[in-house]
Amino acid sequence: MRIGYVVATATPFEFVATLDPEKPISLYDYVVVDHVEYDPGRGEHVSARLLGQIVKLYRDPYSAKRDLPLYSVIRDVSENILEVQIAVVKVLGYAEGGELRQPKQPPRIGASVYLAEDADVEELFRVENGLCVGRLASRDVEICLDLNGVKRHIAVIAATGSGKTWFSVVLIEELLKKGAKIVVIDPHGEYVPIRDSIHRLGPYTARVVKVAEHHVGDLMYKIGVLDSDPEALANAAGVPPGAKKIRYAIYLAWSYAKKVKKAVGRPVGLAFLRRVLYTAMRGEGALNKLFQQYRLEGDFPMSDLKQLASKDRHAVFSALTYLKRLQRLGVFAPRSTPLAKMLGDITIVNLAGVNEEVQDYVVAHLVNRLFQARVRHVRGLRGVKLPWPVVLFVEEAHRFAPPKSLRKTRSYEALSRVASEGRKFGAYLVAITQRPSKVDPDIISQCQSQVIMRIVNPRDQEAVRESSELLAQEFLENLPGLDVGEAVVLGPLVRLPVVLKVRDRVLEYGGGDIDLAEAWRVDKTADVAQLWRRLYNSAPGPGVMLSAARLKVVQKLREGGRIKVKLLEGDREVEVVVEDGRPTCSVCGAGRPCHHVYKALEEVVEVL
Template identity: 80%
Template sequence: MRVGYVVAAATPFEFVATLDPERPVSLYDYVAVDHVEYDAAGGDYANVRLLGQIVKLYRDPYSAKRDLPLYSVMREVSDNILEVQIAKVKVLGYVNGGELRQPKHPPRIGAPVYLAENGEIEELFKVENGLCVGRLASRDLEVCLDLNGVKRHVAIIAATGSGKTWFSVVLIEELLKKGAKIVVVDPHGEYVPIKDSIYKLGPYSATVVKVSRHHSGDLMYKIGVLDGEPEALANAAGVPPGAKKIRYAIYLAWSYARKVRKATGKPVGLSFLRMVLHTALRGENALNKLFQQYKIEGDFPMEDLRQIAKKDRHAVFSALTYLKKLQRLGVFSSRSTPLSKMLADITIINLAGVNEEVQDYVVSHIVNRIFQARVRHVRSLKGLKIPWPVVLLVEEAHRFAPPKTLRKTRSYEALSRVASEGRKFGVYLVIVSQRPSKVDPDVISQCQSQVIMRIVNPKDQEAVRESSELLAQEFLENLPGLDVGEAVVLGPLAKLPVVVKVRDRVLDYGGADIDLASAWRRDKTADVVQHWRRLYNAAPPPSVMMAASRLKLLRKWKEGGRVGVLLQDGDREVAVYIEDGRPACTVCGVGKPCHHVYKALEEALEVV
């Protein structure tokens, strides 16, 4: 279908077209021009179909004189004014022998411009083993990204609420379908619901590793106290950088513990470090007995431990307090959690519930262990190996890899190494952030594939422009106008920059915005408890209320005097019917005070 003509600024890379103002042609749509190009192989000129994408679109009044007030013009000639629709078109090339080639000659002025056929567009983006994340924003055509593009690392960038976590979940689904092993660094526990919904996608395994005992997870992540450095341990404990004496006290206890482990082979944890400092406070005789108990060889500064206990008892007391606080977290132990217990098809590292220093320590520790395990496998070295490539998805990447000039983190070093060397060893990085200007430019520039969603902040736009050689100025200008769920994909993931409308996800996640109307609604708990008391002559047990909070509402309805509530409990559906105020559960039976009934009572209060 012809929609316009080439009118100006025609080069082999772009041209300006005037379009029929009555035809609805949209931004980012694809057009074609009949073109003549020299065929070097055949030694002659050939007719080809030159494809392009509309990257800028506007309308203009053709007959309005610029020296007249616009209102006067419109009042006098509004019935006769001529409207033109102008499009700037980026030339993509022409397909020859299954390959996309770049023209060496510009299209002719006056050449007709046609809407590209669906088949021509599908040919542009056809890939083997594609990651089918959505459809074109301008056409109802599926877009599949190149799986091998993940090997060059990926950055997912968007303003808050633009759909970056949604896209991340869709990408996870597609990678799982291809057999990938994924580790998600999750600072807020947003990805934890994937564990309970993984069955919807297929027979995949999911493990949630928690750092705080008060949050959801299948197992606690433990870090061996002596696996890192004493300075990092002090940082994780929250010791101020300027508290040199407190840090030195921790260093002395840590150093002695390391000597003891080397001499005896026994595991040593925070309790041992605290015991060393407690012993120092009891005096020189107690310390001598401790030193005699373990035959330590080497240059450990025993005298320094004696002196700090005499002259800086406050520093030792403070060090004990910090170590006690660290021990309460339950993260640090005598041994680190084995990677073999953690890794599944998807492993979610739930960092919620601990401070940023501990999160930084944990991320650094995990990333380094995964990287080293892959290095051992590729180079056939001794030690723990991971036999398959790993995709490492880091949410809120600006927390862990900020610019070095802003602040220094331990996890930056680990992530920077993966970004620069990971593809050689099969560790592929996917960073997710709403503030690309707060991510270290060296890390983000290593992510050659980029998924860019709506960005408004000028500093973040500039950071995206500097990190991407493929993002045209027109795409950059249009970023604030992207709808929620739309993304510009460029780099090795896509043959050409493409604007995608992300498909619906299958897996659940907890990153959606809070609905204030629901959150500020009158608390229903008192009403539910009162109804429960009338039914069962007792208050609902906390265990029932907790179990009810994990259930998911599928549907609720009212038929006459009967209310029905359909719930999702794991991999099964449970219905509860309430008639004349008395509930009946299809799983637990009539009159049973189960958690299904409690959830149904909560929901039934809203059914009108």
Template identity: 80%
Template sequence: MRIGYVVATATPFEFVATLDPERPVSLYDYVVVDHVELDNASGELVNVSLLGQIVKLYRDPYSVKRDLPLYTVIQEVSSNILEVQIAKVKVLGYVLNGELRQPKQPPRIGSPVYLAENEQIAELFKVENGLCVGKLASRDVAVCLDINGIRRHLAVIAATGSGKTWFSVVLIEELLRRGAKIVVIDPHGEYVAIKDSIHRLGPFTARVVKVSKHHVGDLMYKIGVLDSDPEALANAAGVPPGAKKIRYAIYLAWSYAKKVRKATGEKVGLAFMKRVLYTAMRGENALQKLFQQYKGINDGAHKAEGDFPLSDLKQLAAKDRHAIFSALTYLKKLSRLGVFSSRSTPLSKLLGDITIINLAGVNEEVQDYVVSHLVNRLFQARVNHVRGLKGYQLPWPIVLFVEEAHRFAPPKALRKTRSYEALSRVASEGRKFGAYLVIISQRPSKVDPDIISQCQSQVIMRIVNPKDQEAVRESSELLAQEFLENLPGLDVGEAVVLGPIVKLPVVIKVRDRVLEYGGSDIDLTTAWKVDKTADVAQMWRRIFNSPPPPSVMLSASRMRLLHKKREGNKIVIKLLDGDREVDVVIEGGSPRCSVCGVGKPCSHVYKALEEALEVV
């Protein structure tokens, strides 16, 4: 169908067309222009269909100068003003011998512009075994992403409420169907609901690993305190950076515990560190007795590994018991979290087809510690497998979803996190070892630009904040200025997709999801709805001088309202009780049931009182 003509600024990359104002065309829709190109293989001119996408659309009055007519003039001649519809079209290329090629010549001025057929567009985005996440925003044409594009990492960026978590869940569904193994870093427990709905997708295993014992999870994630360093422990415990004596006390307890484990093989951990500090609180003699139990760890073969400063701990115990007491208090705080143990939870127990790391319930320091610890272990397990090294080997590539990525990988100048180093390593080296990132954030300006720039594929949904728009522009070489300008105008669930994951930048509408998640906004109408139970009970007491029996309330809950209305000073309510219709009339505060009679405390009356509260 012809919709316009090429009129200006025709280059091999874009052109301006005038469109029929009576034929509505959507932004991001696809058009075709008849074109002639030189086939390099044959050396002959060939007729091709040049495909383009509308990236800007506006209407203007024809030949009206800057000084527009007054309102009174317009009112008289408005029906006679000539209107033109102008479209800026980005040239996508033409298909020749099954390949998408870029034109070397611009389309001719005056060439007819046609609306592209669905089959032409579908051929353009055809992908074998793709990730089918939705359809074109302008057409009912499915769009499937190239699964191999995940190897270059992916960033999902959107303002709050634009649908980024929805898209992430849809992407998880598609990856699971293709056999991927997924780990989700979930700061708020939004993805936990996936476990209860995974059966809808197929026979997949979903595991929820919790960090706080008070939250939902199949098992706890445990970190061996001696597998890391004492500075990180102090940070996780909340020790102020300037509290050097407290930090040194933790370091001494940690160092001695590590010496003991190495010398004896005992599974010592946080409990042993607390024991060391508690003993130090009791004085130098008590501390000496503890040392005697592990006599020899600084002698002989172990001396070459570095002597433990026993004298420093004794000196601290003698001169600054307050620092030891404070350190002990902080370690008790770590114990209550339940995360730290004598040894880390084996990766083999954690991983299923999808593993959700539920970080809800702990502070950001602990979340940072856990993410750093887990990501490093996963990456090293992949390195071990690829290079045949000792240690736990992860035999299949893994996709790591990082929700709220700005928490864990902020710009280095803004804040330093432990998890930044782990995520940066995966971003720069992960593709060689089969460890891939999906970075998800509503604030791209607060995610480290080095990490975001490593995500060569991007899914960008509605963004309003100018700083975030600028961060997106700087991180993406493929995002055209027209797409950037239109980001605030995207509807919820619409996204610009670009990078190796698609053949060409495309605007999609995300499909419906199968799996559940808990990240949707709260419905305030429901959340603030008045609890009718107390009001109905009060009305019941006023009528029958006694509380409503539980059996009456239970029977009422099984009934269904057919209709209700107000007639003067009385309310008429029709109910369905099983297969029987029941009428209840409430007049002057006195109920009358068509089945049970006047003034009877029946379940029909209770249900009618519930409904009467909402009659306008």
């Protein structure tokens, strides 16, 4: 279908076309132009169909003079004014021998411009074994990303609420279908619901590793106290950087524990470090007995610990307090959690519930272990090995890898190593952030594939432009105008930069915006409470309401006067049937005031 003509600024890279204002044409759509290209090999001109993408689109009144007030012009000539539609088209190339070649000559002025056929566009983005994450924003054509593009790392960049977590979950789904092993660094527990919905995708294993005891998880992530250095331990405990004596007390206890481990052949934990400091508080005699118990010799500065305990008991006491606080977290233990115990098809590391220092420590520790396990496997070295490549998703990457000039984190070094060397060893990074200007530019630049969604902040736009050699100015200018769920994808994941609409997801995730109208609806709560009293002659208890809040509604069906509500409680499905105003729970039976019934009543109270 012919939609216009080439009219100006024709170069081998772009041209300006005038388009039929009545035709349904949209930004980012694809067009073709009949073109003649000189072939040096044949020594003659050959015909080709030049493929292009509309990167700017605007309308203009043709007869309006620029030196007149526009209102006067429109008022006088509104019936006869000519409207023109102008498009700036970026030249993508022409197909030859299954490849897309860049023309050396511009299209002719006056050449016809046609809307590209779906088949031409599909061929442009066809890949084998692709990750099918969505469809073109401009037309109904499926877009699949090149699986091998993951090897060059990916950055997912978007303003809050633009759909970056949605895209990340869709990418996780596609990678799982290809057999990938995935580890998600999750600062707020947003990805935890994946575990309970993984059965929808297929027979995959999903494990949640938690850091705080009171948060959701299948097992705790433990860090061996002696696996790292005492400075990092003091940072994790929250010891102020200037508290030199407190830090030195922790160092002395840690150093002694290290020697004890070597002597007795078994690891020790925070309890032993606290025992050393507590013994020092009791005096030199008690400390000598402890030293004699293990009969250690060497360069351990025993006298320094005695001197510190006698001259600055406050520092030792403060160190004890910090270590007690650290022990209460439950993260540090004599031994680290084995990788084999925690890894599944997808492992979600739920960091919610601990401070940023501990989060930083955990991420650095885990990423280093994963990377070293891959290095051992590839090089055939001794030690714990990881026999398959791993994709590491890091949500809120700006927390863990900020610019070195802004602040230093332990996890920066680990993530930087994955970004720079991971490709050789099968450790791939997906960095997700809403603030690219606050992520170290060296790490962002190592992510050669980028998925960029709506960005409004000018500093973040500038950071994206500096990190990407492939993002053209016209795409950068249009970033604030992207709809929620639309993304510009560029780099090794695609043959050409593409604007796509992310498909619907299968897996669940948390962390979406709260619906305030729903959250603050007291009338619904009151209606449920009134109905509950009518059924059970008592008010619903706080425990029932809190337990109900943890349930998820899977399905709600109405069959005549009968309503079925399917709920998900962990891995178990529960069905509540409400008939003639009376609920029956498939687990607790009829007439029982259980939390399943309360959740079902919340869903059906408006129709009862």
